[in-house]
Amino acid sequence: MPQKPIDINIDLNEQLGLNRPKQTGPDAKALERAQSLLNGERGKLGLHLLQGVPTLFQVAQAHSDDMEKRGFLGDATPEGDAVSDKARRAGYEGRTETLTASGAEQPDGVLREWLGQPQYQKLLLSESMQHLGIGCNDGLWTVILGAPASAQLSDIRELRAQVLRIVNDERRRASLTLLELSDSLGTAAQAHCADMAQRDYLSTNSPDGTSLAARAQKAGFTGRCVGCLTKGPLTPEEAVAAVLRTSRGNLLHPEIRFLGVAHTATRWTLLLGTR
Numbered sequence: 001m002p003q004k005p006i007d008i009n010i011d012l013n014e015q016l017g018l019n020r021p022k023q024t025g026p027d028a029k030a031l032e033r034a035q036s037l038l039n040g041e042r043g044k045l046g047l048h049l050l051q052g053v054p055t056l057f058q059v060a061q062a063h064s065d066d067m068e069k070r071g072f073l074g075d076a077t078p079e080g081d082a083v084s085d086k087a088r089r090a091g092y093e094g095r096t097e098t099l100t101a102s103g104a105e106q107p108d109g110v111l112r113e114w115l116g117q118p119q120y121q122k123l124l125l126s127e128s129m130q131h132l133g134i135g136c137n138d139g140l141w142t143v144i145l146g147a148p149a150s151a152q153l154s155d156i157r158e159l160r161a162q163v164l165r166i167v168n169d170e171r172r173r174a175s176l177t178l179l180e181l182s183d184s185l186g187t188a189a190q191a192h193c194a195d196m197a198q199r200d201y202l203s204t205n206s207p208d209g210t211s212l213a214a215r216a217q218k219a220g221f222t223g224r225c226v227g228c229l230t231k232g233p234l235t236p237e238e239a240v241a242a243v244l245r246t247s248r249g250n251l252l253h254p255e256i257r258f259l260g261v262a263h264t265a266t267r268w269t270l271l272l273g274t275r
Helices: 012-016 028-044 054-070 083-089 107-115 118-124 152-173 183-199 212-218 236-251
Strands: 007-011 094-102 131-137 140-148 225-231 258-264 267-273
Touching (some): 028 107, 028 118, 028 258, 054 131, 054 140, 083 140, 094 107, 094 118, 152 258, 183 212, 183 258, 183 267, 212 225
Parallel strands (some): 007 094
Antiparallel strands (some): 094 140, 225 267, 258 267
């Protein structure tokens, strides 16, 4: 029997004393910041980062819009239609948990309240959760956490395998040697993606000067490497297309033999290495 979604309702107007002007509709930057903040907390603990799923984002936003329009707060409509059921009807396969909150246009206070309470922190930092959808309308937040039916590691491997297949299709058309996935490059790419999400930047060097090459060396990679970054794509196909527009020469360089892939908070890192 599927587990009932957890309903976590916090009115931040009451708890934080916020007086806010009315603003309707989604704020893309606020949604991205919410994902970055949450993944930043998970990254600190060495947890896999939550991957945004368009279906869950759409369901979450529709629920926040409905809460704003009809003046309710909770993980189900007044008629009893639960967010988890909406996600299932939209095509998401797996277990979902829903969190709702009211009172803040930006996610900092919302996540601070949830993470400050052990029972909610346990859910947000659960190893079983892999997927994420977020919606907000006039300070009414819906966060959907998803645990896919497949094992978590197989999902991560599949994402990396999809990127590898797409890159190798391009290299095959160019009569180049096909790439292999590298665990050490993947580890370095994931560490860099988590850092970019936590500190909100997009660069092959961190704000304190740590380079992708240094991360790769620390992870045990002995060859030379170069990083390709992009921000915004939601799928492997979109990510590779974006990197091909900006770094085609690197992806199709004849000396490249290995690939590491990471994705979080709409940021992608493709780390390419030589022997």
